[in-house]
Amino acid sequence: MPDHPPTSAPAPDADRDAAVQRLLASVGNPALERLAQLASRLLAAPSSQVSLLPHVPAAAGTTDDGSVAGSTGARTILQDQVCSVTARLGEPLVVTDARDDARLRDLAVVADGQVRAYLGVPLVGKDGHVVGALCVYDDHVRSWSTDDVLVLTDLAASAVAELELSALAVEYEADRMRWQLAVTAGEVGSFDWDLVTGSLAWDDELHAIFGIPRGEFGGTIEAFSAAVHPDDRARVSEALQAAIDGVTQYTAEYRVLHPGGAVRWVKAKGMALPGPDGTAVRVLGAAYDTTTEREADARISRVLETMQTAFFLLDDDWRFSYVNAEAERVLGRTRGEMLGGVIWELFPLSVGSAFEEHYRGAAESGVARSFEAYYPPPLDGWYEVRAHPGPDGLSVYFHDITDRRRLEEQRAAALADADAATARLALLTTVGDDLTATLDTEYAVGRLARHVVRHFGSWALVTLWDEDEQLRDIAGYHADPARRQAVARYAQLRLGSLSPQSFLHRALRSGEPVVIPGATAAVVPLLEGEARDVFAGLAPRTGYALPMRARGRTVGAITLFLDDGHPDLGEDDLSLLVQVADRAGLALDNARLYEGQRRMAETLQRALLSAPAQPDDLEVAVRYVPAARAAQVGGDWYDAFLQPSGSTVVVIGDVMGHDRHAAAVMSQVRTLLRGIAATGGGTPAEVLRSLDAALDTLRVDAMATAVVGRLEQTPEERDAGVTRFRWTNAGHLPPLLVAPDGTVRELRAGRPELVLGVTPGSDRTDAEVEVPRGSTVVLYTDGLVERRGTHLQDGIDALAELVAGLVPEARARATGSATLDAGYLADAVLERGVAGEAPDDDIALLVVHLGLQGERAEPGA
Incomplete structure (x- = not known):
């Protein structure tokens, strides 16, 4: 440690220096060493020290070889550099690895590996001055707990209190100062007691130790006894008499x-010497003052007594040699019962337990042990224990952590309950998601069998009432892959051979779960033929038949079987399985209702759409796909018919809305448009102008988008193999034109025009494009290209790319005069464009292909 405090510490002053010097004068190396040893034991640290300001080497009492008293473990003065950092901070310094700490890593003791882990707390006097530091350290990396910091802080507070108390004693007791000087010089007094004459002689040092001037001492054993504390006289006298009677050694420690x-x-030691007859005639001995050691022990005892940590010390014979007050409370025994007793006898249940294992292991290895262990009744508690071996025996520090462990167990149980609840909710959610994510009932039920087996049992079957009110085993699954084929075979055979008195039929009739104990023996008699043999081979131990119900009716059942080694279902599991069955029943019933309503809506919609015209030189394919929502007929329509001139008119349209009203209005708009175009023979723009006027006149409340196109051809154009496509667009999506070479482009012309039904007399214009034979025109509604979160133009571009990719396939399927199979192209666009799922909006699609004419047709056309 530096000779002077760091510049960041409070500036030293004369008052503080004087106080520190008084502290230094009052505390000898034994006290410092005992405090350091206590810190090492409590914290299981190999090294510790007490350092005092302002001049640590002098304060700590260095010897000629540089070692420092008041410490444990190998230590040099240089390590006081670390303590100076603690003193400067004025607060605990907690370091796991000094090499990573900017405050310490440049110190020499850190660089050469003497100090790695370090924990220090300042010694703060009543006046607020930092007078030193108490610390423990290790040459290995180590983490310090909050409890470690609190224990060391507690020791530091006790140390400061005792230091200040000692300082007061220096000021008011001159005799104690003289004694301290004598101890520092190593003075020992001697005595000689002549048993024949009764004369007792002391040397000068012994007179000083007893505080009796030579001229005032009577020189007899009575004068000596008068100087001994009254409470100790009888014990000292008995010790002397025993040495005399036995002509043996005399040892006693007493107060004067x-x-x-x-x-x-x-503390006195002596020897009784025999005379010619063998009896004792003389007692010679020496004595020295042990007040400092006694006071140090008392300080340590006071610290231990006030600690909230229970502590006891076991000697080499496993006897209790010290027990503090907290240990009495925790162990439920008094000191009188424990002191001198063998731990294995007083606490017999510790024999063979973790306590004996770790206590003996620490004593034999010399390495401290930390562990947690349970001690049965009468203690009935959990303890966190540190067993630290030392020269005085095994020091044991322990906390009662029973409340903490019970809280942890409660938390673990609560977490387990929460996990179980989460697992149950996850299962119900997964089943619900599976059953609602697809309209394929049989696929959904197949996954239900897997979920049931994975959560509840060994294998399962799922049975449904089909549309003809017939039972069908629609799915089966076994946890063992090797036995799944047997379950599949049993599912094929079961219902055809199962007796009407079976457990399955009972569950279907009653609508209540049926438990099948001893399933193999109970079910085999109800089966016939191969089904009986297959079931006997599967050999389940227990079965459960659970009806799947929805809206007051049974829609099917789940049959679950448990093989040997799989425990029966508890009440919670059975209740959860019933919930799964109910949820599955409702989802399946919803799917059936949806499918029925969807078929009804689709039938109604198709009834409103007539078959398109099919001229000899054209192939027209139309498709309609209803929306995914049940019973939501829409306003999408298509049409293809001939005008009196012989030109073919193609129409695609969409009345705004998705309900029965929209479908009815669509039928009106479609019929009006067809009538106007068929009788008037006007161009597409003229037809839509007339339609706008008719809607207004007839007060048809409708708004709709539409594309009306007409395929026109003069005799000259027919000879040239060319057709003109004339069209008008009332706010609808642009048609796609597929050229004979397979390229695809949008048909757009001029500015966008208003939708139908907004303003009578809206301006309508025709656009025209020449298309060679072998071309294809694709008309569609927005359900095919519009996706949530995607720009509409991106959908149109994707459709154009899809059509271009399908052209080679559609060409390969063409026959006769056609160069492309329009029906195949329409089906492929729908299949791949909606990815096999029912769309959010209904779709109308019209594909018209211009086949080859006359001599241009391929041979065989």
Whole structure:
């Protein structure tokens, strides 16, 4: 540590220096060493120290070789550099790896590996000055817990209190200062007691230790006894008498009363010497003052007694040699019961437990052990334990963590319940998603069998009432892949051979779950033929038949079987399985209702759309796909018919709205347009102008988009193999023109025009394009290209790209005078354009292909 405090620390002053010097004068190396040893034991650290300001080497009491008293483990003065950082901070310094700490990594003791992990707390006096630091450290990386910091802080507070108390003693007790100087010099007094004459002689040092001047001591054993503390006299006298009687060694530690009233501790050792007859005639010995050691032990004891951590010390014979107050409380025994007793006898349930394993392991290896363990009644508690071996025996520090462990168990149980609830909810959600994600009932039910087996049992079958009110086993699944074929075969055979008195039929009739204990023995008699043999081979132990119900009727059933080794379902699992069956029943019933309504809507819609005209030189294909929502007929329509001139008119349109009203209005608009075009013979623009006027006159409340096109051809154009396509567009999507070479382009002309039904007399114009024979025109409604979150033009571009990609396939399927199969192209566009799913909006599609004419037709046309 530096000779002076760091510049960032409070500036030293004379008052503080004087206080520190008094502290230094009051504390000897034994006290410092015991505090350091206690810190090492409590925190299981190999090294520790107490450093005091302002001059650490002097404060810590260095020896000639540079070692420092008041520490444990290998340590040099240089390590006080680390403590100076703690003193400068004025707060705990917690370091897991000093090499990664900017405050410490440049210090020499860190660079050469003496210090890696470090924990230090400042020693703060009552006046607020930092007077030093108490720290522990390790030459290996280590993490310090919050409890470690609190324990070291507690020790630091006790250390400061004892230091200040000692400083007061220096000021008011001159005799104690003289004793400290004598101990520093290593003074030991001697005595000689002549048992024959009764004379007792002391040397000068012993007079000093007892505080009795030579001229004031009586020189008898009575004078000595008068100086001994009254509470210790009988014990000292008995020890002396025992040595005399046995002509053996004498050892005693006792208190003496100085004439001034001070009380000192003295330890004496001697030997009774025999005379010619073998009896003792003389006692010679020495004595020295042990007050400092006693006070240090008392300080340590006070710290241990006030600690919230339970502590006891076991000697080498596994006897309790110290027990603090917290240990008495936690262990439920008094000190009187434990001190001197063997731990294995007082706590027999610890034998063979983790306690014995770790205590003996720490004592044998010399390495501290930390563990958590449970001790049965009468303690009935969980304990967090540190067992630290040392020269005095095994120091054991422990906390009662029973409440924490029980809370953890409660939390674990709560988490398990939450996980189970989450798993149940996840299963119900997954089943619901599977059953509503597709309109393919049989596929959805097949996945239901897998989910049921994975969560509840060994194998399962799912049975449905079909449209003809016949039962069908529609899906089966076994957890063991090797047995799935057997389950599939049983599903094929079961219903044809199963008795009407079976458990399945009972569940279907009652609408209640049926449990089948001893399933193999119970079901085999109800089967016939091969089904009986297959079921016997599967050999389930328990079965469950659960009806799938919806809207007061049974729509099917789930039959679940459990093989040997699979436990029966508990109440929660059975309840969950019933919920799965109910949810499946409702989803399946909804799918059936939807399918029926969808078929009804589609039938109604198609009834409003007549078959298109099919001129000899044209191939017209029309398709209609209803929206995914049940019973939502729409306003999309197509048409293809001949005008009196012989020209073919093609129409695609969409009345705004998706309900029965829209379908009815669509029929009116379509009929009006067909009548106007067929009787008037006007161009597409003229037809739409007349239609606008008719809608207004007839008060038809409708708004619609439409493309009306006419395929025209003069005799000259027929000879040239050319046709003109004349069209007008009332706010609809642009038609696509497929050239004979397979290229695809949009047909757009001029500015966009208003939709029908907005303003009578709206301006309508015709556009015209020459198309060679072998071309194809594609008309469509927005259900084919409009997708949520996607720009409409992106959908049109994708359709054009799809059509271009399908042209080679459609050409390969052409026959006769056609160079392209219009029907195949229409079907392929729908199949790939909506990816096999029912669209959000209905779709009308018209594909017209211009085949070859006359001599241009291929041979065989």
